[in-house]
Amino acid sequence: MTAETMPTRLVGQAIKRREDPQLITGQGSFLDDIKLPGMTHACVLRSPYAHAKIKSIDTSKAKAHPGVVAVFTGEDMLDLNPLPCAWQAGRVKNNVNTPRVLAVGEVHFAGDPVALVIAEDRYIARDACDLIEVEYEPLPVVVDAKKATEPGAPQLHENAPNNIVMEWDAGDKAKADAAIAAAEVVVREQIINQRLIPTPMETRGAIARYEQATGEFTLWTTSQAPHVMRLLLTAFVFGIPETKLRVISPNVGGGFGQKIFCYNDMAFTMWAARKIGRPVKFVEDRSENYKYSTHGRDHITDVEIAGTRDGAITGLRVTTYANLGAYLSTIAPGIPTTLYGRIITGVYRIPAAYVKVYGVYTNTAMVDAYRGAGRPEASYLIERMVDRFAAEIGMDPAEVRRKNFIPPDAFPYDNGMGLLPYDSGNYEAALNKALDIIGYANFRKEQEEARKHGRYLGLGISSYVEICGVAPSKWIGLPGEGWGAGLWESANVRIHLTGKVVVTTGSLPHGQGVETTFAQIVADELGVPYDDVVIEHSDTAGTPFGYGTYGSRSLAVGGTAVYRSVAKIKEKAKKLAAHMLEANPDDMVYENGRVYVKGSPDRAKTLAEIALQASVAYDLPEGMEPFLDETSYYDPPNCTFPFGTHIAIVEVDPDTGIVDLKRYVAVDDCGNVINPLIVDGQIHGGIAQGVAQALYERAVYDENGQLVSGTLMDYAVPAAHMLPPFETDRTVTPSPVNPMGVKGAGEAGTIASAQAVMNAVIDALSPFGVKHMQMPATPENVWKAIRAAQTAS
Known part of the structure; x- marks a missing residue:
């Protein structure tokens, strides 16, 4: 230009x-494009069992295989500390269990790394892995977060009784209890926010080089936070000066949160490069990415919302079991606590709210941040319950939202959950604009007419707020609240x-x-x-x-x-x-x-x-x-709080259960906009991921802890033709937090969209008596929900 x-x-x-x-x-230049002189290739042998003792490992045949440079087990790497959990959310005390670079003595999920082969190329390394003989003693398995806390459930770690990582709460329990006890209307529901797999276009990996003369490492890795990785790997895993490691992130083909964290391949490539005196490269295949790299969501929540017959919400009480997997990932405890529990009241002025979160170990892959990280779960929860409440009192869902919105003159607003105050907002303006674009009044007439002819249309509203720019040292850096350091x-x-x-x-x-x-x-x-x-x-x-x-x-x-x-x-x-x-x-x-x-x-x-x-x-x-x-x-004085309203229109075929997403309108407010083309692109991508959760995606483990949705043949990532054109618009409410008045847009689409679609599906199915169903709204699940409602009536 x-x-x-x-x-x-x-x-x-x-x-x-x-x-x-x-x-x-x-x-x-992506990670797998990088080639260094003398570079070797690593392959990991992973446990086929979700829970087992390692009785013995025989690597002799693998070591003798032509082209193999070295073979290592966890016993060889005992000089390395386990990977760190940086964000312990205050209530994680003596029950922190993080993964070792390679498992020692016991494995806790299918995919746990057991041995490492270094060879002249990746194919030789893969063949040699198959020659390693491991004797396992299988142990009982639990994959459901709520069941994992019940008496008699299989125990993963001795220092975490009943598999509970932490018990965390926010809000005022006594006020919430009293509000619910005194309410004219109380709606109770169980909401499952299913486990998702981020599925970046590029899988993860690492390349390490060691300079013997200086004792310095260079690490190329698919990371969203190279400086943080340098700190964690040196100070916490290797115990060496931070100045001895240079970390480079080449082009990163999609992150979605999965590439924030400290992974074992970063450490074992460094350790092995120093050990053998040659560069070491590791790149996941898709199966490994699905089995080992972090997953997202996975909440089981019991929720009660209370109010009056004229539509005022007076109370909210939430109990969530958050599945954190077999070990704690880098910031895992912060997602279902600080970034979820503190924002469950959403855009509403709710006078009495309380949330209790149990973080739970299970025999599954680690769960950490996935696009939106806690806020999609919170927004889904409150927006589904607002719709349930509106249906219970026979009031238009848009009007219930208007009645309970935090008004513009209330900002900065303290939601009573220990969060920094919402910086600014004008929620009704975004709702009104979205309703105008969608043609709300005309749609309701069309919907009524269509039902007379056996067509079932539904409209779903999602008014959301999120917390962005998580950084302020005075808050996120406080021991007991965040991870003991500001994110300036x-x-x-x-x-x-x-x-x-x-x-x-x-x-x-x-x-x-x-x-x-x-x-x-x-x-x-x-x-x-x-x-x-x-x-x-x-x-x-x-x-x-x-x-x-x-x-x-x-x-x-x-x-x-x-x-x-x-x-x-x-x-x-x-x-x-x-x-x-x-x-x-x-x-x-x-x-x-x-x-x-x-x-x-x-x-x-x-x-x-x-x-x-x-x-x-x-x-x-x-x-x-x-x-x-x-x-x-x-170091900002506060976070920023983007908001907006998304509306989805669907048509559901009750005979087949097929959901057709016909229109999608998004009105977002991310403050002043630097580049509207980039904002729209971010919104589009986020909506696609939220729609995918609502209609298609779900990570599934069987009772033995095997990931049965572990390939792209089994995990339903949507294609472009499955999505309609997205209609985007915005309102502008500048943030007072920073001099540019900007907020954030990268996660908004995901935070808003799943509940917009699910509210639309439930609206379409309401003539059949369907009040709620769990995601995803696959044809099978929709068909079953209709039949269950008909049977119940």
Whole structure:
């Protein structure tokens, strides 16, 4: 984009992502594209049992196989500490159980790593794995979170009686109990938020190289948080100085949360590279990704909502069993607590609410953040129950929402659940716009007429709020609340002597368009050509420490760090320009890449001229350092709280149970928008993932702990033709938290969409007496729900 074609102001413009040409032409560099001299390949032998003692491991045949470099077991790696759990949510005390790099003595889920083969290529390594002989003693298995806490259930870890990782609560139990006891109407339901598998296009992996002369590692890994991985691997797993590891994230083909965490392959490739003196590469196949890498959701919840006959919600009481899998992943306990339990009241002013969460070990893969991370579960819960409450009192679901919304003049709003206050909101405006787009009144007439002819249409509303930009040290850094450290973000901005701008950031892209939006901000604020701004990221050797990209925090936290660094650059430029023009620094104005004397726009210096002067440095103001180079570490005072309303229309065939998603409208409010094209793309992707949960996807374990949905033949990821065109719009309520007024958009579609679709399905089935059903609304499940309701009546 040249100066001649660049818009006057870039912020707010729908500019195509600068990252895309490289990626869509096949010129990206992903992990599996990397080849190093002398590189070896690793393959992991994984347990076929969900729970068993390891009696013995015989690796002799594998070691003798041609092309095998080495074979290791967990006993060889006892010098490494188990992988860390960074976010323990305050109530996890002495029952933390995290995975060892390779299992020692016992396995706790099907897929637990047992042995490691290093060979000259991946095929030899795979063949050699099959030659390892392991004697197991199978043990009893439990895969259901609620059943795992019952007396007599199989026990996974001695230090966690009844398999309970933690008991956590929020809100006011006495008030909630009293509100429910006194209510005119109480609706009770069990809601299951089924387990999901993230399914990124690129599976995970790691490549490690060790330099014996310096004792330094370089690790290439598919990570959303390279600086965090460097810290966890050095300080907690290896016990070496952080300066001895460089972590690089190459192009990442989809993350969705699964690539935030510290995994065993990061550690064993490093350990093995040091042991054999050659680089070691490991890349999962799809089956391994499904069996071992983290899953999402998996809640069993009993919920009660109370209110009056005229539609006022007076109380909410929730008990959730959150399946965390066989071990704790890096931030697993924080998802069903801080990011779920504290936001269960959603967009509603509910005077009495209480949530109790049991985190539970089971013989399944670890469960951690998946797009939305706790907020989709919370939003699904409250939005389904608001619909159930509306149906119970015979009131229009849109009107129940209006009656209970937090009003605009109540912000900042404390929801009573120990959350930081909601920063801003105008929920009714988003609802009204969505209803107008969908043609709500006309639809209800069409729906009534269609039912007369045996067609069953349904409309579902989802009004949501989410918490984004999870960062503030004063909250998320508190021991007992978060993970004992704030999640601030960093950025460095440098203006080279030619006037070109280089930004290095602790944030990084894996689909969010970070390079594009950050360049738009910098180009606008500095008044330089967009193409003159370079964004560097993803390498701990070249960027300031940052906590990475997840939780829709890149723009609100990382982008604000960039904005603040640019502001520092502008202030220094004004002082230097004043010196160059022999003027008073207080009289200088920075505008469109020029600094001029107030009232005399012809007395000016361009940023390029100022940058050159700062670089050659022979004539600077007394005490000024050379070069235009500024760094910011931004620790926001609060999170941001995007919101919106999504509406789905479906048609259900009662004879076959097939659900046809006919229309989908999304009205979102993510504050001020930097690039509407990127926002729409993020919303589209998020909706697809939420619709998939509502209608198609479910990870299923059998009673023996075997993942029966462990391939793409068995796990129903939707194709494009299964989704309608998404109709998107927005309202704009700027956030007061940061100077740009931005919030977040990356997870909104997922947080809002599952319940919009399920509410529509239930609405379509209401003539049959169906009041509730569990996700996914597959043809079989829909057909069974209809028959069960008919039988009950």
